[in-house]
Amino acid sequence: MYTQKTDLRLRQRPAGGLPALGLPLRSAPPSSSVAAPVSSPLKRAARWSEVDAMDKSRKNLLYLFELPHDPISLPRGGGKIHFDLENDLSRPPVVATRLGGGVPVETTPVPDREDVLPQNLGTAASVPIGSPFSFFIKSHRQAAKDLCDVFMRTKGAEDLLQVAARVHGQVNETLFIYALSFVILRKKELRNVRLPSIIEVFPGKFIPQEQLMKAQLEVNRTDPNQSEPVVVEHGLEFSGTHLKPEHRLAYWREDYGINAHHWHWHLVYPIDMGVNRDRKGELFFYMHQQMVARYDMERLSLGLPRVQKLENWRAPIEDGYFPKLTVNNSGRAWGSRQDDTVMQDFLRNDFGLDFTDVTDLEIWRSRLFDAIHQGFMIDRAGKRVVLSDDVTSGKRGIDILGDALEADSNLSVNSPYYGDLHNMGHVLIAFSHDPDFAHKEEMAVMGDTSTAMRDPVFYRWHKFVDDTFQEYKLMQRPYTEQDLNLAGVKIERAGVVRNNEADVLHTGWNTRLFEASRGLDFNGRPVMVRLTHLDHEPFNYHLQVSNSGRGVKEVTVRVFLAPKLNARGQEMSFMEQRILWAEMDKFTVSLKPGSNHVVRSSKDSSITNAEELTFRDLENANIDPASPEATGFNFCGCGWPQHMLLPRGRPEGMPFQLFFMLTDYAQDKVTQPAARGCANGVSFCGIQDAKYPDTRPMGFPFDRRPPPTLLDQPVNTAADYARLENAFIHEISIKFLAERLNRD
Ligand code: CUO
Numbered sequence: 001m002y003t004q005k006t007d008l009r010l011r012q013r014p015a016g017g018l019p020a021l022g023l024p025l026r027s028a029p030p031s032s033s034v035a036a037p038v039s040s041p042l043k044r045a046a047r048w049s050e051v052d053a054m055d056k057s058r059k060n061l062l063y064l065f066e067l068p069h070d071p072i073s074l075p076r077g078g079g080k081i082h083f084d085l086e087n088d089l090s091r092p093p094v095v096a097t098r099l100g101g102g103v104p105v106e107t108t109p110v111p112d113r114e115d116v117l118p119q120n121l122g123t124a125a126s127v128p129i130g131s132p133f134s135f136f137i138k139s140h141r142q143a144a145k146d147l148c149d150v151f152m153r154t155k156g157a158e159d160l161l162q163v164a165a166r167v168h169g170q171v172n173e174t175l176f177i178y179a180l181s182f183v184i185l186r187k188k189e190l191r192n193v194r195l196p197s198i199i200e201v202f203p204g205k206f207i208p209q210e211q212l213m214k215a216q217l218e219v220n221r222t223d224p225n226q227s228e229p230v231v232v233e234h235g236l237e238f239s240g241t242h243l244k245p246e247h248r249l250a251y252w253r254e255d256y257g258i259n260a261h262h263w264h265w266h267l268v269y270p271i272d273m274g275v276n277r278d279r280k281g282e283l284f285f286y287m288h289q290q291m292v293a294r295y296d297m298e299r300l301s302l303g304l305p306r307v308q309k310l311e312n313w314r315a316p317i318e319d320g321y322f323p324k325l326t327v328n329n330s331g332r333a334w335g336s337r338q339d340d341t342v343m344q345d346f347l348r349n350d351f352g353l354d355f356t357d358v359t360d361l362e363i364w365r366s367r368l369f370d371a372i373h374q375g376f377m378i379d380r381a382g383k384r385v386v387l388s389d390d391v392t393s394g395k396r397g398i399d400i401l402g403d404a405l406e407a408d409s410n411l412s413v414n415s416p417y418y419g420d421l422h423n424m425g426h427v428l429i430a431f432s433h434d435p436d437f438a439h440k441e442e443m444a445v446m447g448d449t450s451t452a453m454r455d456p457v458f459y460r461w462h463k464f465v466d467d468t469f470q471e472y473k474l475m476q477r478p479y480t481e482q483d484l485n486l487a488g489v490k491i492e493r494a495g496v497v498r499n500n501e502a503d504v505l506h507t508g509w510n511t512r513l514f515e516a517s518r519g520l521d522f523n524g525r526p527v528m529v530r531l532t533h534l535d536h537e538p539f540n541y542h543l544q545v546s547n548s549g550r551g552v553k554e555v556t557v558r559v560f561l562a563p564k565l566n567a568r569g570q571e572m573s574f575m576e577q578r579i580l581w582a583e584m585d586k587f588t589v590s591l592k593p594g595s596n597h598v599v600r601s602s603k604d605s606s607i608t609n610a611e612e613l614t615f616r617d618l619e620n621a622n623i624d625p626a627s628p629e630a631t632g633f634n635f636c637g638c639g640w641p642q643h644m645l646l647p648r649g650r651p652e653g654m655p656f657q658l659f660f661m662l663t664d665y666a667q668d669k670v671t672q673p674a675a676r677g678c679a680n681g682v683s684f685c686g687i688q689d690a691k692y693p694d695t696r697p698m699g700f701p702f703d704r705r706p707p708p709t710l711l712d713q714p715v716n717t718a719a720d721y722a723r724l725e726n727a728f729i730h731e732i733s734i735k736f737l738a739e740r741l742n743r744d
Contacts, residue, residue, distance in 0.1 A: 057157035058193050060108055062618055064164050064180060065201050066518050068173040069130070069329040072110075072165050077619070079103045079524060083165050086112045098524055108161070115150070116166040122146030124171050124179075126352060130328040133174035134447035136426040138409075139352035140175070141272045147171060147179040148273065156189055173328070174448070177201055181267055185688070196518070197612035198263050198450055199256050203516040205450050206256050207234055207529050208324040209331065215516065215527045229517075230525065235532025236509070245304060246319050246456045252298050252648075254454045255533055256512070257641025258291075260612060261684075263450035264638040268685060271408040271423070278691040279698070281395075281402025281411065285469045286698035287684045288462050290607075293582045295459050297563055297647035301654055301736070305567045306580075309467050310460035313358050316340035317432070321455040323445045329520055334451070335433050335444035343428050344435040356424050364419030365468070368405060371418075372472045377404065379413045389476045389697050389704075396697065401472055405465065422465050429457055470579060478707040479700075484724055486664050488549045489591060491728035494660045496602075498539035499742075503732040507648045508741025510535035518615045535643040536602075537742055543598040543660060543728075547591040554665035555726075556694070557598065559585040560702065562718070563647075564655040564731060574706050574717050581659065581702045581718070583607055584645070586683055586694065588665050602645060606683040609639025639681020649734025656734055659718055661701060662726040668694050 063076040063083075075082050075098045084107050118125055124147035127133050127140055134140050150167070154160040164180055171179075177198075184190045199206045211234045218230045236251055252258070265287060269280050277283075296306045310317065320339040327334055345357040371377040376384040377400065387397030403411040404418040412418055428435075430447035445451035452458045495503050509532050517527040547553050560581040566572050572580075586606040589598050603610070649656070670691045686692045697703050706715040711723050722729040 057161050058190070060161055061157060061164075061180075061184065061190075061193055062196060062615065064161070064168065065177060065196050066615070067521055068168075068177055068201060068519065070521050072168040074098070074521065075105070075524070078526070080106060082107045083110050084108065085110045085165065108165075110162055110165045113162065113166060115153075116163055116170070118170060121150060121167065121170065124150065124167075124175065127172035127175050129169075129172055130330065130332065131172065132327050132334065132443045132448055133172050133178065134427070134430070134443060135178075135266055135270070135449055136423040136430070136447055137351055137353055138272070138420065138423075141270075143172075144175055144178055144182070144270075145273055147175060148182050151179055151183040152187070154183075157193070160184075160187075160190070174202070178267065182270070182273070185268065194613055194618055196615045196618055197514065198260050199514050199612060200516070200518040200615055202450065203514070203519045203529065204326045204329070205448070206259065206325075206514075207516060207531075209326045209333070210324065211529065212326075212516065212520065215529070216522055219522045219525045219527065224523070224525075227526070229515075229528045230522070231513070231528045231530055232516075233530045233532070235511075244319070248302050248304070249295075249298060249456075251532075251534060252295070252644075253456065253458075255641070255644060256514070256531055257533065257612065257644055259450050259453050261609065261638065261640055262291075262453050264609075265685065266449040268638050268688070271406055272410060274410065276411060277686060279396075279399055279686070280408070281404075281406065282399040282698055283684075283686060283692065284402045284406050285398055285466070289466045289469065289579065289699065290582060290684070291453075292459060292462050292466050293562075293580050294644075294647065296580055297561075297582060300563045300565075300567060301648045301650060301734075303567070307459045307463050309463035310457065311464050311467075313343045313361060313428075316342050317429070317457055317460075319456045321445065321457065323451065323454060325445070325451065327442055332442060335430070335441045337429075337433050337444055337455075337457075341432045343432050346424070346428055346431055347436040348431060348434075350437055353427075356428065358428065360419065361421060361424060361428065364421040367418055368401070368421065368468060369471065371404075372401070372468070372475060375475065377401075377413050378417065380416070385413050387472065387475075389473075397476075398469065398472060398697065401469065405468060425461050425465075426452065429461060466579070473703055474705055476704050478705050480707060481710055481724075484661075484701055484710070484721065484727070486555065486662055486724075486726040488547060489553060489555060489662050490546045490548070490725035491660055491662065492544040492546055492595075494541070494543040494658070494728045495730050496539045496541055496658065496732055498537050503730070504653065505536060505539055505646060505649070505732060505734045506737050506741060507534060507536045507646050507734060508737035509533070509739055510643065510741060510743055512612075512643075514612075515615060533643055534648055535741060535743070536646040539602045541585065541598075541600045541602070541658075541660075543596075543600075545591055545596045545598060545662070547593050547596060550593055552593070553591045555589060555591060555662040556665050556668045557585070557587050557589060557600070558661045558663065558700070559583070560659040561647075562657055562659070564657050571717070574715055574720070577718055578702050578705075582647075583683055583699075584658075603642065605640075605642070605645055607640045607681055608642040608645055609681045610642060612641075638685035640684055646734060648736045651736050651738070653733035653735045656732050657718065658730045658732055659722070660728040660730070661721075661724075663696070663700075668696055670695055 063081045066076040067074055072083050073085055073088055079098060080103055082105050123143045127143045151160060154163050168176060181195050184193050211232045215230050215232045242248055269277060299306060318340060320337045322336040323334045325334050326332060343358055347355050376386045379385050385400060387400060389396045389398055400413060404413055406422050407420050409415040426446050430444045433444060434441035445455050446458060498505055511530050511532050513528050513530050516529045541559060561584050562577050562580040566576060584605060587600060670693050672690050682693055710720060719729045721727050
């Protein structure tokens, strides 16, 4: 139900957590200690006005993310910001009425320029405005590349602002936001610019049409001069009823944070964009494997069996999905899929994509499996490319396989031969309701990285993808005692503490406000949406570690979580539990000789992103990037949402196991220059412009089958790894408190 409220507090930030952050992050004043020619007051003033102008341009970039479906000349920032386009024939008359309402308006003139004429944008305009954009579709990727190239050619914030403002309205809205985000993340001079949450940019991709309509009706009903926002609620009903068992997980699949994370991940690890980040193919495997593991933990919490891979592409897909979302602001709906729909050959002519048959997917799969079992791929010259994770230089096999399976056609060792399996799987599923365009239906949510995780079939598809990677991983030799052991350090005890209580963690419902009126126009009125989501009470890991050496020892602490019991209520073998282990944290500590007490907050997890940044956060903050408190902000929105760090568990408590392992940091360490910026959620997102900061294969030590024996005894369960002194396994309970969660 919608209600009108005046309470506009966004969710409270955790104590000692991050203060508001935003645009512009002010450049530090020129340091007096730097030897520089003495400048006159006039010159100094000129320099400061340049700095101010740069800040203003950076700040105004934020407003290019507002109202992506509306003309750029429509006022933004609550009516305070206006882009005034020279020779803008499309300028709507409504602009005039919205300006000059007593609010001081900051106008940015946008002159006409040649380089943004349609003929200079390559294929960027080929994706229709008002329709979905899919990074899984090759022609759309090309359009994105062409637009990113135009934006990348700009020089500085002001130039990008001018070019982007002129391109706005000429290209597909999602494509525009994608390209703008891509460039901001990659241009050095824009390193301090932060992206607003994708939820506020495209509320229609996160909030069902019904709620948005309620907000519009409420806006229409109330006094137009009222400045208080309309607030609508969304949750926990989400997209279906519990008649279907799968709907019990809708709160998880439709969570705003995991979908925003997935959008961001594909933005920072794009394919076919000429981006070759360190271990990109391997991270594609690992990040998606971990998402499936977390989905399985949630399923087991609800008494549902683990997800089944989608491997027979000729059989009906049992579960349909009806997203109830709209593609644009004219109410066009995303495609939906009935129960028992069968994947079919892709025969649409509206995407500039070659027709692709289910048989093509089957052939690519078969070739990939041949490569996995033979231990090599064949490159375009017919040469063997060996697949092995035991390499001393060059790419690991998992990385090569990831590039070929995802696939990145520039990085795949043989793109015509190994094809485009994972991407085209998304596409065939996303169009299975209208594969030949007979019904003129839109793409379904599986086609968009910010919506795909809503659909139950996403996990079945990715379970198949992961099983293919696991087939490869099981071909690798098991780790030896030497690989797993670390002499001289011993975990004496380890566990978790929440609010002075040991080993019992709490989950439940919390809410979060987003400003829907930043992305959609509600007659210029503010509209907030209150989303209900899973959350947990923060906790600390405690480890008692002894170092028997004479010197300080630097170690990597690896922390994993998995359910103790399977869906039948039985304890799991090592192999059954192996790919259920979810990484919770990974960090480095220096152990002094003797006894050490290590405490680590759950808020500092190596997989999580602190919080989605709203437009308000970005507008209100003003932080010097050189200040110590700014270091916490050096991220770019990638990372698993902190509120989804724990699986929900059960009301009566559910047994989980924590697994801790210490490894030698001297061996794990990656030598690289200190990186600034975009360095949180590193286990899932890496570090921008730097190598992935851990030399071990991702998922170590659970990425391979165990050795038959360890310390002369058989290995049957994960607890057998804990025979090593540098490892520890510990049982905890996770209790689901629903509305009774302590939200302080
Ligand atoms: Cu992220 Cu299939 O790669 O969704």
